[in-house]
Amino acid sequence: MIEKNCSLKAFNSFSIDAYAHRLFHFQKISQLPELLDLIKVTKAAKQPILVLGGGSNTLFCEDFSGLVIKVELMGVNKSEDAQHHRLKVAAGEDWPQLVENTVEQGINGLENLALIPGVVGAAPVQNIGAYGVELKDFCESVDYVDLIDGELKTLTNEDCLFAYRDSIFKGDLKDRALITSVSLKLPKLWKPLCRYGLLEALNETADSVTALQIFDNVCRIRSEKLPDPAILGNAGSFFKNPIVSEHLSGQLLSHHADMPHYPQADGSVKLAAGWLIDQCGLKGHQIGGAAVHTEQALVLVNNGGATAYDVVQLAAFVREQVLQKFAVLLEHEVRFIDANGETTLQQVIDNV
Ligand code: EPU
Secondary structure, three states: OEEEEEEOHHHOOOOOOOEEEEEEEEOOHHHHHHHHHHHHHHHHOOOOEEEEOOOOOEEEOOOEEEEEEEEOOOOEEEEEOOOEEEEEEEOOOEHHHHHHHHHHOOOOOOHHHOOOOOEHHHOOOOOOEEOOEEHHHOEEEEEEEEOOOOOEEEEEOHHHOOEOOEOHHHOOOOOOEEEEEEEEEEEOOOOOOOOOHHHHHOOOOOOOOOHHHHHHHHHHHHHHHOOOOOOOEEEEEOEOOOEEOHHHHHHHHHHOOOOOEEEOOOOOEEEOHHHHHHHOOOOOOEEOOEEEOOOOOOEEEEOOOOOHHHHHHHHHHHHHHHHHHHOOOOOEOOEEEEOOEEEOHHHHHHOO
16 A cells, blocks of 8 residues: 655654655565565656664654655464474564563563564664673574565575674665564573673572563563653664773773773673763753653653754764763664665764
8 A cells, every 4th residue: 555745753653743755555475566666666766765664763854755665564473393483473563562472472582672662574674682682692584575676585694694783684785675574483492581780680590580570570671761652752772882992991981980881702892872871961951852861861752742853953962972071972773764765863964
């Protein structure tokens, strides 16, 4: 189904009021020939194409001048062998619902990834992660439509080049892959992972700890700190946790002994963007209708009626304050989309 001049407000968790020139609801694989024709026409008219999942990590900076493909493919296929549960999940399925359903059915492994907003097809793009677990730990393969030649293709876990909030879908396959399903492989021999932050209260070595307990705890911790997009528009962590040199981390630690820091295997050090922003005293800081969340400084929220530009200005201000105080340049995790496709905070500011 195609809509013209379609509001995207309900399709982005920031609730920004932007419009798409055309929007196609991709609900069944049998619509593929129709979709490929539409893509051809759009490309011939030199208009951009955007694949949109749940819109939970997207900031529409302007009206979109081309075709938005809203992925709404549904269905979960389950199978198992002696050692593993396997789930082939269509891209439009809701991620938090999938996690809840699997845990309820006694299929363990995804519990640390509870309540991450978005659809399943978006999960591999930024290799979603929380509380010591990432999608890459359970993703066996990803099916996608290649928008250049129209063919259905499959990538193995290794092919996906997963890294911290990164994958091939943000690199070589950017603007080229429309993910149709994700295959997950969950070992039946389950091991709890409670080493992260507030989950440490659960004793992962105790036989009694269950996936349901971890699920409940993750849901509680997340709901206490992260605003529900249905109530307060937001896109989760706005910035990535920056990875800096050991030298810079050491310098900062000499002034801020309590700074959270996570040494990486290659000698670099990951810092907590939320802590850096918090130290700049920015919790609650507001520009127009956009504000730094009062409970978790890594999240920018729409307090009601925020324009995309309010969010852009606030993001630029936050980035500048952190740069001045800590000499650390934050990168946004949220995808910025302008009239012609993906862009960056810097480009949006430069164009004003
Ligand atoms: N902190 C502050 N003030 C704040 C926020 C954080 O001092 O306002 C401190 C915390 O006390 C903690 C440290 O910074 O010592 C890290 O904070 P937290 O544990 O809340 O996690 P995070 O690094 O801010 C990351 C992910 C989240 C994920 C959590 C839990 C990124 C960019 N974010 O946040 O992912 O839920 O860890 O694993 O990697 C998302 O991507 O949308 C997201 C929510």
